[in-house]
Amino acid sequence: MRPQIKWAILLILAGASIAGFNSLRQHNPKSGAAGAKAQTLAPDFTLPQLDGTQLTLSSYRGKVVLLDFWATWCVPCREETPHFVEMQQKYGDRGLQMIGVSMDDSPDPVRAFYQQFHMNYPVVMGTASTGEAYGGVLGLPIAFLIDRDGRIVSRHMGATDPSVFDNDVEKLLSTR
Amino acid sequence: MKIMKVIVSTSALFLVLAGITTQAAAQWSPIAPGRLMNPEDLVKLLQSSKQKPLMLQVGSHTLFVQAHISGSEYVGPGANEAGLQQLRKRVESLPRNKFILLYCGCCPWSHCPNVKPADDALHAMGFTNVKVLYIADNFGTDWVNKGYPTAKGE
Numbered sequence: 001m002r003p004q005i006k007w008a009i010l011l012i013l014a015g016a017s018i019a020g021f022n023s024l025r026q027h028n029p030k031s032g033a034a035g036a037k038a039q040t041l042a043p044d045f046t047l048p049q050l051d052g053t054q055l056t057l058s059s060y061r062g063k064v065v066l067l068d069f070w071a072t073w074c075v076p077c078r079e080e081t082p083h084f085v086e087m088q089q090k091y092g093d094r095g096l097q098m099i100g101v102s103m104d105d106s107p108d109p110v111r112a113f114y115q116q117f118h119m120n121y122p123v124v125m126g127t128a129s130t131g132e133a134y135g136g137v138l139g140l141p142i143a144f145l146i147d148r149d150g151r152i153v154s155r156h157m158g159a160t161d162p163s164v165f166d167n168d169v170e171k172l173l174s175t176r
Numbered sequence: 177m178k179i180m181k182v183i184v185s186t187s188a189l190f191l192v193l194a195g196i197t198t199q200a201a202a203q204w205s206p207i208a209p210g211r212l213m214n215p216e217d218l219v220k221l222l223q224s225s226k227q228k229p230l231m232l233q234v235g236s237h238t239l240f241v242q243a244h245i246s247g248s249e250y251v252g253p254g255a256n257e258a259g260l261q262q263l264r265k266r267v268e269s270l271p272r273n274k275f276i277l278l279y280c281g282c283c284p285w286s287h288c289p290n291v292k293p294a295d296d297a298l299h300a301m302g303f304t305n306v307k308v309l310y311i312a313d314n315f316g317t318d319w320v321n322k323g324y325p326t327a328k329g330e
Contacts, residue, residue: 071236073255075287105237105253128241138243139314140283158284158313 042146043133047124063097064172065146071103072113074140076159083162088121101126206292212310234294235280246325254294272302281315
C-alpha cells in the first residue's frame with residue numbers, strides 16, 4: 001500500500017474515533033441490566049396522579065411498563081418526552097404502558113408540562129422514598145423497563161437514544 | 177497524486193476539527209473555570225482544618241432528601257424565582273466575602289438549569305467568594321457512588 005493511502009486511512013480512523021468519543025461525551029447514557037438490580041421485582045408503589053387519583057404500579061402487571069423518572073426542569077427529560085408519547089401511541093395496543101414519575105417538588109409545573117407536551121400516559125408525583133426504593137434517583141432522567149411479570153429488565157440512566165428504548169420494548173412485547 | 181493530497185488534507189482538517197470540538201465539549205461550562213471546584217477537592221477541603229464553605233444545594237428537594245453533601249443545606253432550585261428568593265433570604269445577612277459553595281447534580285453539567293442562575297443571583301448581591309461544585313454527570317454518580325460524605329433527610 002502506498003504511504004499516502006496508509007496515512008489517509010490512519011487519519012480518517014483517528015478522526016472518526018475522536019468524533020465518536022466526542023459524541024459519547026455529550027450523550028452519555030448508562031444503559032443496561034448490570035447495575036440496575038436487573039431481573040428483580042420492580043418495587044411497588046401507590047402514588048397520586050396529576051388529577052389526584054392514585055396509581056399502583058402492580059396493577060399494570062401483564063403489561064410491559066417503561067417507568068420514567070423525570071422532572072420538568074430536566075433538559076434531557078424534556079427532550080425524551082415526545083418520543084415517549086410516540087412510543088405510547090405506537091406500542092400501547094400491543095401492551096406497552098409508559099408511566100412517568102415526576103421528581104418535581106410540586107405538581108403545578110408538571111400539569112402545565114403535561115398539557116404542553118400532549119402527554120398521553122399517566123404521570124405520578126414521585127417521592128424521595130420512591131427514588132430510594134429504585135436504588136436512588138440522584139440524577140435524571142432514569143428509566144426502568146419492566147416486563148409483563150413485573151421484573152426490572154433494564155435501567156437507562158441519562159438521555160438515551162430513542163432506538164434503544166424501541167429495540168428493548170419490541171423485544172419484550174414479542175415475548176408471550 | 178493530487179487526489180491523495182486532497183484526501184490527506186481533508187482528513188487532517190477533519191481530525192483537527194474533531195479534536196477542537198472534543199476539547200470544547202469537555203471544557204464548556206456555564207461558570208468560569210476558576211470558580212469551579214471538583215468533588216475530590218471539596219472532600220479534601222472538608223477533611224482539612226481549612227475554612228469550610230457554606231454549602232447550598234440549589235436543585236430538587238426530592239433529590240436532596242434522598243442524598244446530599246453532609247453539612248449542606250437545601251435552599252431551592254435556582255431555575256425558578258421561588259428558589260432564588262429562598263437563596264437570597266438565606267444569605268442576605270452574611271458578609272459579602274463569605275465562602276459559599278453551590279451545587280446541584282440533578283442533570284449532566286452542561287444541562288443543569290440551576291447552578292448558573294443561583295450563581296448569578298449571589299453575584300448580583302455582591303458575594304465575592306462563591307464556588308460551584310462541578311458535577312459532571314449527576315450527584316449519584318459523581319458524589320454518592322464515590323463514597324464521599326453523604327447524608328439523607330431534610
